[in-house]
Amino acid sequence: xxxxxxxxxxxxxxxxxxxxxxxxxxxxxxxxxxxxxxxxxxxxxxxxxxxxxxxxxxxxxxxxxxxxxxxxxxxxxxxxxxxxxxxxxxxxxxxxxxxxxxxxxxxxxxxxxxxxxxxxxxxxxxxxxxxxxxxxxxxxxxxxxxxxxxxxxxxxxxxxxxxxxxxxxxxxxxxxxxxxxxxxxxxxxxxxxxxxxxxxxxxxxxxxxxxxxxxxxxxxxxxxxxxxxxxxxxxxxxxxxxxxxxxxxxxxxxxxxxxxxxxxxxxxxxxxxxxxxxxxxxxxxxxxxxxxxxxxxxxxxxxxxxxxxxxxxxxxxxxxxxxxxxxxxxxxxxxxxxxxxxxxxxxxxxxxxxxxxxxxxxxxxxxxxxxxxxxxxxxxxxxxxxxxxxxxxxxxxxxxxxxxxxxxxxxxxxxxxxxxxxxxxxxxxxxxxxxxxxxxxxxxxxxxxxxxxxxxxxxxxxxxxxxxxxxxxxxxxxxxxxxxxxxxx
Numbered sequence: 001x002x003x004x005x006x007x008x009x010x011x012x013x014x015x016x017x018x019x020x021x022x023x024x025x026x027x028x029x030x031x032x033x034x035x036x037x038x039x040x041x042x043x044x045x046x047x048x049x050x051x052x053x054x055x056x057x058x059x060x061x062x063x064x065x066x067x068x069x070x071x072x073x074x075x076x077x078x079x080x081x082x083x084x085x086x087x088x089x090x091x092x093x094x095x096x097x098x099x100x101x102x103x104x105x106x107x108x109x110x111x112x113x114x115x116x117x118x119x120x121x122x123x124x125x126x127x128x129x130x131x132x133x134x135x136x137x138x139x140x141x142x143x144x145x146x147x148x149x150x151x152x153x154x155x156x157x158x159x160x161x162x163x164x165x166x167x168x169x170x171x172x173x174x175x176x177x178x179x180x181x182x183x184x185x186x187x188x189x190x191x192x193x194x195x196x197x198x199x200x201x202x203x204x205x206x207x208x209x210x211x212x213x214x215x216x217x218x219x220x221x222x223x224x225x226x227x228x229x230x231x232x233x234x235x236x237x238x239x240x241x242x243x244x245x246x247x248x249x250x251x252x253x254x255x256x257x258x259x260x261x262x263x264x265x266x267x268x269x270x271x272x273x274x275x276x277x278x279x280x281x282x283x284x285x286x287x288x289x290x291x292x293x294x295x296x297x298x299x300x301x302x303x304x305x306x307x308x309x310x311x312x313x314x315x316x317x318x319x320x321x322x323x324x325x326x327x328x329x330x331x332x333x334x335x336x337x338x339x340x341x342x343x344x345x346x347x348x349x350x351x352x353x354x355x356x357x358x359x360x361x362x363x364x365x366x367x368x369x370x371x372x373x374x375x376x377x378x379x380x381x382x383x384x385x386x387x388x389x390x391x392x393x394x395x396x397x398x399x400x401x402x403x404x405x406x407x408x409x410x411x412x413x414x415x416x417x418x419x420x421x422x423x424x425x426x427x428x429x430x431x432x433x434x435x436x437x438x439x440x441x442x443x444x445x446x447x448x449x450x451x452x453x454x455x456x457x458x459x460x461x462x463x464x465x466x467x468x469x470x471x472x473x474x475x476x477x478x479x480x481x482x483x484x485x486x487x488x489x
Contacts, residue, residue, distance in 0.1 A: 007050035011059045018042035019066055026071060035071050039063040047103035056104055119234045122150050126238055130245040134252060136161065136215075139245055140168040141175055143217070147238065148172050156202075156218035159246070160186065169218075189213060195236060196224075205239050209247040217242065279320050286313040318390060321383060323451065336462050338375040343367070343404045343411060346378050350385035351402075354393070361393065366403040374411045374484055380459045381484075384467075385413070387452035388480050392417035397477060406486065410465075413482040421471045421478055430469045431457040460484070 022035035043063055047056035068078055126146050133139040136159045144155045148171035156169040158180055167180035188197060189206050196205045203224045207215040217239055227235070290313065293306035344367040355361050385402075392400050397419030404413050422430070431453050453469075460467045465484040472479040 007046075007055045010049055011046045011055055011062070014042040014045050015039075015059060015062055015066060018063070019070060022067070022071060032071060035067060039067055044103060047101075048107065056101065115230065119230070122146065123234060123237055123241070127241050130241060133245060134249060136246065136249055137166065137168070137177065139242070139249065140166070140177075143242055144168060144170055144175055145172050147219075151219065151223055151235075153220050153223045158185075158216040158218070160213060160215055186213065189216075195239075205235075207239060207243040207246055209243060209250060214243065214246040214250065280317070283313050283317045283320065286310075287317065318386065319451070336377045336380070338377055338463075340373045340375050341378045341381075343372045343374050343376075343413065346376070346382050347385060347402055347404060347413070349378075350382045350389065353382075354386055354389045362399040363389075364399070364401050366401070368405055372404060372406055372411060374486060376463055376484060377459075381463070384456045384459050384482065385415070387456050388415045391452055392419055392478065395419040395478070409486045411484045411486055413484070415480045415482075416472050416474075417477045417479075418475060419477045421476050422469065427469060427471075431467075456480075 018038045018041065021038050025034045025038070040063075043056060043059045046059040050056070065078065069076060126143070129142045129146065130139060133142060140157045140159065143157060148155045154169065154171050156167065159166045159168075165180040165182075167178050168175060169178075170176050188199070189204075192206065196203045198204075198221055201221045203219050203221050205217040205219070206213050207217060219235075224232070287310055290306045290310035294303050294310065296302075344365075347365060347367070351363055351365070355363065389400060392415070395417070397417035399418040401416040402413070403416075404411065406412070457467055460482055463484055465482060467480060467482045469478065469480050471477070
């Protein structure tokens with residue numbers, strides 16, 4: 001209302017001055033064109049210094065009537081004797097209206113350009129400040145400082161971190177940081193349809209990352225309601241920039257965490273490899289010495305003691321071999337040196353190593369009549385068969401069947417035992433690292449720690465094949481099937 005009064009007063013003053021100048025020109029007997037130009041100038045100035053089309057158009061109409069009233073005969077009336085003046089009035093009115101409209105459009109465009117400049121400057125400032133931020137609290141302080149200064153209100157930010165949730169609130173002068181623990185709060189954004197959620201006279205804008213919601217930006221609802229469409233679009237652009245910066249910070253934190261885990265894993269693998277290498281030599285010596293004692297004392301207590309020493313050393317030796325293979329798998333250093341090898345020789349060597357000095361293990365082998373040559377790393381495939389045989393023996397299998405055959409340019413090795421079989425829950429996690437089923441793990445026992453089958457899977461897949469486990473359908477027991485390609489890829 002106040003602005004309207006100012007604009008009307010401005011129009012009145014300009015038209016009054018234009019009339020005075022026109023009267024002065026009339027006294028000098030100047031042409032009517034000069035008066036028309038003076039009134040057009042008054043209309044132009046009115047459009048320039050006032051806001052909106054209405055004042056320029058109103059000034060155009062009033063200026064036409066003033067020209068008719070003051071400078072056309074009969075004077076000081078709205079009557080016109082000379083019909084030619086009607087053309088002058090129409091042209092003058094149209095010229096004034098067009099001039100007023102164009103001036104108002106220029107004025108509006110200039111104002112929009114200034115707003116756009118201010119908005120882009122604010123957005124650039126926000127983006128520029130957030131580009132170098134490496135932690136969420138520093139980001140929160142920058143966001144609150146810039147947004148509170150631009151929107152002239154208090155800003156709140158909530159960050160959902162991996163460990164703790166943080167809430168920051170304040171303005172350019174004061175920022176407070178508190179812990180935020182509200183599990184039900186995040187559930188409110190689960191099925192949100194709009195860009196924000198109104199809670200207790202506040203608008204909560206979620207900040208989404210690629211995988212999850214990273215935080216929430218909170219502004220007063222009254223501020224949002226008074227915003228224009230352009231300012232709301234700017235706010236959404238700011239929210240996108242804040243979300244991208246948060247995602248960047250999370251990515252950096254994940255990379256640092258992954259790097260730390262990688263370093264720890266490398267140290268652990270190096271330690272395991274070093275210990276395993278150091279254990280192999282004394283274990284080999286213990287196994288050799290116990291075998292020698294067993295060959296000297298065949299039917300007394302010394303033989304039984306040496307046999308137990310040999311079994312323990314052999315179990316520990318197999319575990320050391322599996323640990324070494326595990327470290328190679330984890331570091332991607334499990335190199336395969338393939339050569340065409342007869343599969344029955346690999347099976348025979350594995351059985352010999354498992355049944356050496358043991359006569360109570362019943363193993364039946366079935367192989368094709370012709371020699372089955374398969375491109376494999378014999379040492380690694382032998383380790384796979386040894387692990388499968390060892391697994392069967394641990395589960396108290398009284399008999400083991402091994403079959404090798406060829407089908408459709410692929411070689412198959414099937415190991416069946418007459419033992420306890422698998423539970424359904426075991427089949428899903430059978431090849432996972434350190435998985436030992438429902439039984440309790442005792443490191444000092446000969447049960448193992450769940451590495452054998454993991455190593456089997458890694459070795460077979462490194463050969464381009466696969467291994468699967470299931471319960472045997474013919475009888476109670478477990479069945480492992482290994483598939484290996486007959487041709488090198």
